[in-house]
Amino acid sequence: MVCIVGTFLFGWDLGGQKVVYASWRSGDRRWPYLCQFWVGIPAWPALVQTAFDQPLGDGFMRPPSLARTGNDAPHELDMWHQQYHSRFEMGTVFTMIAGLLNILVIFDAAAGPVGSSPLSSPPQPSGKKRKGSRGDTTDEDAVPEPRGPGQAVGEDAKT
Numbered sequence: 001m002v003c004i005v006g007t008f009l010f011g012w013d014l015g016g017q018k019v020v021y022a023s024w025r026s027g028d029r030r031w032p033y034l035c036q037f038w039v040g041i042p043a044w045p046a047l048v049q050t051a052f053d054q055p056l057g058d059g060f061m062r063p064p065s066l067a068r069t070g071n072d073a074p075h076e077l078d079m080w081h082q083q084y085h086s087r088f089e090m091g092t093v094f095t096m097i098a099g100l101l102n103i104l105v106i107f108d109a110a111a112g113p114v115g116s117s118p119l120s121s122p123p124q125p126s127g128k129k130r131k132g133s134r135g136d137t138t139d140e141d142a143v144p145e146p147r148g149p150g151q152a153v154g155e156d157a158k159t
Helices: 002-014 033-039 045-050 078-086 088-110
Strands: 129-131 135-139
Touching: 002 033, 002 045, 033 045, 033 088, 078 088
Parallel strands: none
Antiparallel strands: 129 135
16 A cells, blocks of 8 residues: 555656646547546546546646646646656656556455456365285374273283
8 A cells, every 4th residue: 555655646746736637628638547447536536527527626636737827828727837847747657557557456366366267165075095015004094093091002002
């Protein structure tokens, strides 16, 4: 959990806390959010922000405005790219990796590692006789009979 959330928060901070947002508008489809979503609760406020027209809180994880103030004026997403340069993209990649790693953790918790088989029970005794080192036949899984008090080691337990 520490590694996944740490990777997510590092990427989020690297991109100026602007890289995690959900947007399905024309011209700004945020496909990376489909990976970021799987981090869990840290990424879910972005979904809440898309449900409202006005940003909630202080605009925490809100999508950028695509409105332009003039003909050649950049919109807010362009300004984020200009301000953070490649850190915006690297932050997006780090947050996506955190979400994809969490999917692997979910699968591992649900089904275990790939290619593993369930634990099998120990082999049952076959009851077959085998030749001992001195040529006599012994039972492979023979358990010695309990001795009574005063009975010698070689004496039969049933006498």
